[in-house]
Amino acid sequence: MEKTAALASHILQGIGGEKNIQRLENCMTRVRVEVHDDDQLDIAHLKQLPGVSGYVKQGQQHQLIVGPEKRRRSLMPCAH
Numbered sequence: 001m002e003k004t005a006a007l008a009s010h011i012l013q014g015i016g017g018e019k020n021i022q023r024l025e026n027c028m029t030r031v032r033v034e035v036h037d038d039d040q041l042d043i044a045h046l047k048q049l050p051g052v053s054g055y056v057k058q059g060q061q062h063q064l065i066v067g068p069e070k071r072r073r074s075l076m077p078c079a080h
Helices: 002-014 043-048 070-075
Strands: 021-026 030-035 052-058 061-066
Touching: 002 043, 043 052
Parallel strands: none
Antiparallel strands: 021 030, 030 061, 052 061
């Protein structure tokens, strides 16, 4: 649980803090976030986090690929 809380804290920092979140959702393999200001995102920081295996942007949505089965999960899209 501590590891998950630490990752969440680092992700929050990388997306510009709580006030920058417009919309946030997740599934087992993705954290999806829409933000007010893309300039506040630190994509390089987010990609380097342990537990984050990738980053995808679709439209206004930023997606972090997470989970222990990184390779397999990064190739399998989540149901929306």
